[in-house]
Amino acid sequence: MANVTVLGAGAWGTAFGQVLADAGNNVTMWAIEPEIVEGIRDHHHNGVRLPSVETLPSNMTATGDRAEAVANADIVIVAIAAQFARVALTEFKGLIPETALVASLMKGIERTTGKRMDEVVMETLDLPAERFAAISGPNLSKQIADREPAATVVGCANIDNARTIATACTTDYFRAFVTRDVIGLEMCGSLKNVVALAVGMARGAGYGENTAAMIETRGLAELTALGEAAGADPKTFAGLAGVGDLIATCGSPLSRNYTFGSNLGKGLSVEEATKVSNGVAEGVPTTDAVVALGKQYGVPTPLATAMSHVLDDGISCAQMLSELFGEGITEE
Numbered sequence: 001m002a003n004v005t006v007l008g009a010g011a012w013g014t015a016f017g018q019v020l021a022d023a024g025n026n027v028t029m030w031a032i033e034p035e036i037v038e039g040i041r042d043h044h045h046n047g048v049r050l051p052s053v054e055t056l057p058s059n060m061t062a063t064g065d066r067a068e069a070v071a072n073a074d075i076v077i078v079a080i081a082a083q084f085a086r087v088a089l090t091e092f093k094g095l096i097p098e099t100a101l102v103a104s105l106m107k108g109i110e111r112t113t114g115k116r117m118d119e120v121v122m123e124t125l126d127l128p129a130e131r132f133a134a135i136s137g138p139n140l141s142k143q144i145a146d147r148e149p150a151a152t153v154v155g156c157a158n159i160d161n162a163r164t165i166a167t168a169c170t171t172d173y174f175r176a177f178v179t180r181d182v183i184g185l186e187m188c189g190s191l192k193n194v195v196a197l198a199v200g201m202a203r204g205a206g207y208g209e210n211t212a213a214m215i216e217t218r219g220l221a222e223l224t225a226l227g228e229a230a231g232a233d234p235k236t237f238a239g240l241a242g243v244g245d246l247i248a249t250c251g252s253p254l255s256r257n258y259t260f261g262s263n264l265g266k267g268l269s270v271e272e273a274t275k276v277s278n279g280v281a282e283g284v285p286t287t288d289a290v291v292a293l294g295k296q297y298g299v300p301t302p303l304a305t306a307m308s309h310v311l312d313d314g315i316s317c318a319q320m321l322s323e324l325f326g327e328g329i330t331e332e
């Protein structure tokens, strides 16, 4: 049993907090909004971000005080929208105990720097690699909040520390595997969101399973090539965090990225789709970062590039799909 603090009481932060509480840990949620803090602390309910759970576990509390939140933490989980992670974590520098492990649930690439979340978290908190872990897998928050069986992957350069975190989040319905491939987990989680935008868009425009499978498979090839160039282990892309998360995210209206894309496919503008989005669609700001990473590593990113033309220039679904393939016949 450990003291675990979750920074960010969004949908996944709260659902993962419940997993940790179900596993027997003492869980403290930190959130900025007083309404969320009071809801979890006084009523065991997060009516803003995870209303589907009527009563959160009794061994789960909340605070808005940063120092109090992390003072006794053995493990700190970061679950903040990726583009705000740096600004939010800067306020925690020097407050987190030097023995604590820090794990990220975030799936995005920082738009302004092109950095992965492992880089952002370690840099901002001045954290050595052996104390950082990435957690990624097919983990749609609502289904895990409903305690449906699911699995994830915990990655850390120090495999014993990955095991410590995996043990802390293992319950009878949630299972964690371990790996040393932090970069692979980060690249899978971030890039699948861009693929989910494209699949959602095609589905929203009325196309069927063949089109979806085409985008998912070409997306997998793209994220594998870019991931390998960034230093990931190719095996990771065939696992839970790679193919597994693509299947879950690209096939579910519970995914904010899929839904965002679907709304674009139905004819909404980026502004309109943003307005009706229920939570952060990380693929939107991550798309341009993926295109930039592709240029940096010399890896073609046709899918991310086509999606960037959708998001930045408003091209149609048909144009996006035709941009996926270059001229001529190539080997798969």
Ligand SMILES: NC(=O)C1=CN([C@@H]2O[C@H](COP(=O)(O)OP(=O)(O)OC[C@H]3O[C@@H](n4cnc5c(N)ncnc54)[C@H](OP(=O)(O)O)[C@@H]3O)[C@@H](O)[C@H]2O)C=CC1
Pocket (backbone or CB within 6 Å): 007, 008, 009, 010, 011, 012, 013, 014, 031, 032, 033, 036, 049, 079, 080, 081, 082, 084, 087, 088, 105, 106, 107, 108, 139, 140, 141, 142, 278, 279, 280, 282
């Ligand atoms: N939902 C899911 O199924 C899954 C999500 N993820 C990833 O986990 C991460 C969090 O997702 P999720 O919890 O669902 O997202 P939500 O959109 O539900 O919540 C976003 C969280 O970020 C916080 N936040 C935003 N801006 C700031 C800021 N400036 N300072 C502090 N906190 C801020 C929000 O706080 P506030 O509520 O106060 O605005 C909220 O806690 C994302 O990277 C996502 O890709 C990964 C797996 C599954």
Ligand SMILES: O=C(CO)COP(=O)(O)O
Pocket (backbone or CB within 6 Å): 107, 137, 138, 139, 140, 141, 193, 196, 245, 248, 249, 254, 255, 256, 257, 258, 280, 281, 282
């Ligand atoms: O990452 C997820 C499932 O694994 C959740 O996807 P969305 O962020 O698109 O909701």
